[in-house]
Amino acid sequence: MGIHVLEDQVIAQIAAGEVIERPASVIKELTENALDAGASNVHIEVTGSGKKLIRVSDDGHGIPSEEVELAFARHATSKLQTTDDLMAIQTLGFRGEALASIAAVSHVSLTTRHQSEATGTKLLLEGGRIQQRKSTGAPRGTVITVENLFYNTPARLKFLKAENTEKRHIASVVTRYAMAYPNIRFVLHQDGREVFRSGGTGQLSDVLVAALGLDTFKDMLELPALDSERDSISVVGYTSMPSIQRADRSRITLFVNGRWVQDSSLSYAVVQAYHTFLMKGRYPVAVVMITVPPDLLDVNVHPAKAEVRFQDPNAVFAAVQRAIRRAIIDHSETPALRGGRSFSDFNWDEDTAPQKTWQMGLGIEMESPGSFSHQSSGAERETGYDHTIPFGPTSPARPRTLPMLRVIGQVGASYIVAEGPAGLYLVDQHAAHERILYEQFMLEYAQKEPLAQFTLSSQTIELPAPEARLIEENIDVLQAVGFKLEPFGTNTFVIRCIPALLSDQDPLEAVGGIIDELEMGKTPGHASIEEKIIQRVCKQAAVKAGTVLSMQEMQGLIRQLERCQSPLTCPHGRPTMLHMSSDELAREFGRK
Ligand code: ADP
Numbered sequence: 039m040g041i042h043v044l045e046d047q048v049i050a051q052i053a054a055g056e057v058i059e060r061p062a063s064v065i066k067e068l069t070e071n072a073l074d075a076g077a078s079n080v081h082i083e084v085t086g087s088g089k090k091l092i093r094v095s096d097d098g099h100g101i102p103s104e105e106v107e108l109a110f111a112r113h114a115t116s117k118l119q120t121t122d123d124l125m126a127i128q129t130l131g132f133r134g135e136a137l138a139s140i141a142a143v144s145h146v147s148l149t150t151r152h153q154s155e156a157t158g159t160k161l162l163l164e165g166g167r168i169q170q171r172k173s174t175g176a177p178r179g180t181v182i183t184v185e186n187l188f189y190n191t192p193a194r195l196k197f198l199k200a201e202n203t204e205k206r207h208i209a210s211v212v213t214r215y216a217m218a219y220p221n222i223r224f225v226l227h228q229d230g231r232e233v234f235r236s237g238g239t240g241q242l243s244d245v246l247v248a249a250l251g252l253d254t255f256k257d258m259l260e261l262p263a264l265d266s267e268r269d270s271i272s273v274v275g276y277t278s279m280p281s282i283q284r285a286d287r288s289r290i291t292l293f294v295n296g297r298w299v300q301d302s303s304l305s306y307a308v309v310q311a312y313h314t315f316l317m318k319g320r321y322p323v324a325v326v327m328i329t330v331p332p333d334l335l336d337v338n339v340h341p342a343k344a345e346v347r348f349q350d351p352n353a354v355f356a357a358v359q360r361a362i363r364r365a366i367i368d369h370s371e372t373p374a375l376r377g378g379r380s381f382s383d384f385n386w387d388e389d390t391a392p393q394k395t396w397q398m399g400l401g402i403e404m405e406s407p408g409s410f411s412h413q414s415s416g417a418e419r420e421t422g423y424d425h426t427i428p429f430g431p432t433s434p435a436r437p438r439t440l441p442m443l444r445v446i447g448q449v450g451a452s453y454i455v456a457e458g459p460a461g462l463y464l465v466d467q468h469a470a471h472e473r474i475l476y477e478q479f480m481l482e483y484a485q486k487e488p489l490a491q492f493t494l495s496s497q498t499i500e501l502p503a504p505e506a507r508l509i510e511e512n513i514d515v516l517q518a519v520g521f522k523l524e525p526f527g528t529n530t531f532v533i534r535c536i537p538a539l540l541s542d543q544d545p546l547e548a549v550g551g552i553i554d555e556l557e558m559g560k561t562p563g564h565a566s567i568e569e570k571i572i573q574r575v576c577k578q579a580a581v582k583a584g585t586v587l588s589m590q591e592m593q594g595l596i597r598q599l600e601r602c603q604s605p606l607t608c609p610h611g612r613p614t615m616l617h618m619s620s621d622e623l624a625r626e627f628g629r630k
């Protein structure tokens with residue numbers, strides 16, 4: 039094939055691919071247009087994953103009738119004229135590409151009435167070609183319906199993920215814009231069901247309650263207003279108390295001048311602000327709105343406008359870090375206000391509680407059954423369930439995989455020192471207990487025995503729409519491992535049961551931890567979702583580092599570890615123990 043100029047239609051589809059990657063990209067672009075048009079209400083309707091139908095309606099200023107066709111021409115925009123304008127963009131759109139790109143790969147119907155005109159216009163397009171135009175009565179504003187997305191680009195269609203994944207992306211886009219524009223009312227309907235609504239009160243806090251759920255929001259700290267020496271940078275928003283820990287940074291949401299951005303350096307600034315407050319590999323939840331003068335910002339660096347460039351990135355980094363750090367420090371200096379639990383204050387409200395609450399996990403009889411229920415108010419014990427773990431010292435059927443160890447003591451309330459025929463052992467109590475619980479849980483699971491469950495009465499959890507979809511998708515898997523959740527309204531679930539192992543834990547935290555696992559999804563070649571959830575449950579249930587153990591408790595734990603199939607690592611593959619042989623000891627002391 040010789041060199042030739044591509045047909046317009048082909049060019050349009052190639053360009054569309056850069057901007058419109060998935061149904062959520064359509065919603066993003068149409069929402070941005072609605073916001074740029076000064077809308078107060080943005081209504082988004084989706085059928086299925088959005089391939090079939092997406093409709094965005096707004097009450098903005100509308101498009102003048104003589105410009106309706108032009109709106110769909112490539113590089114046609116009302117938001118920019120000269121290159122100088124590019125240097126100080128105040129609108130979300132500026133390239134004049136979105137409508138052309140969307141129309142090139144779908145069937146579009148547009149109804150719009152400009153605020154200065156009495157009648158509206160309706161335009162129908164197929165694959166970018168105008169099929170029909172007529173005058174019509176319409177309220178002020180614009181309604182765009184996009185049907186059969188990617189009908190003419192089979193390759194793009196093939197790359198779409200499962201319906202639920204696309205639905206989640208859509209819900210994320212809408213909730214993000216609602217956060218960035220708290221004075222606008224957003225409504226999202228998926229398959230005829232309202233899954234998200236923001237009230238347009240102008241308060242970010244109101245949107246966050248709707249977007250994150252009250253359970254997460256109550257653990258968020260408002261960022262303080264700092265008088266910055268660079269007043270030109272403003273940072274507002276909310277960040278989570280250190281007691282909230284997530285497994286990845288996907289819950290850090292950043293906006294720059296009202297635009298959602300993905301900026302690894304800025305999310306690093308957020309994470310760094312938590313230095314020494316969060317465990318390594320754990321991340322906070324944060325919603326951070328950064329505002330800088332538009333001329334100090336280049337928004338024209340990414341096809342989907344998801345990245346920006348600052349003239350002074352270090353100043354922005356520092357401003358974000360300072361605001362977050364201040365919020366955390368102010369919070370931790372007022373212990374009376376502390377809502378979360380750290381390792382050290384976990385369960386210490388009754389002085390004998392710590393031992394009692396986790397003893398049952400170690401297979402030792404509890405002194406007073408029922409003392410565990412103080413954490414889950416409204417919790418009842420399911421009749422007939424024995425809270426002791428059924429194997430351990432009392433199940434000699436399992437072969438020994440470690441030599442008999444003699445417990446000597448505990449170091450730093452975290453490690454058990456033990457002696458065996460081959461020298462000295464230092465056992466990580468948390469990792470070891472995780473291993474014990476994991477093998478026991480997997481055994482029950484593999485034998486398809488009904489898993490021990492702990493029944494709760496009337497505990498509900500309200501989640502952000504994307505997380506609620508994730509729970510819905512995995513409801514059967516969750517049930518199989520002991521979490522019984524029932525849909526209760528839009529994004530709310532009743533927690534009926536949780537695995538018995540977690541009976542002494544806050545059920546909301548238990549479910550929150552599981553969502554983290556689900557969000558990370560299934561990586562090919564790695565553990566199944568079920569296995570990951572089980573690992574997480576065991577991690578949550580295992581005795582924490584920083585818990586003082588009695589001699590008897592340590593012996594119980596070591597006895598059970600001795601009979602694990604893989605006693606040397608925790609379910610995540612980290613070591614449970616360090617071993618120093620008698621030879622090594624002798625060598626270190628210069629005896630050899
Ligand atoms: P851009 O937003 O970059 O200008 P688009 O292709 O998204 O490019 O839109 C082209 C033009 O169509 C916009 O500049 C605007 O004038 C008009 N337009 C699009 N959507 C709307 C809307 N919902 N309300 C009013 N005008 C709109």
Ligand code: MG
Pocket residue numbers: 067070071130131132134136137
């Ligand atoms: Mg646009």
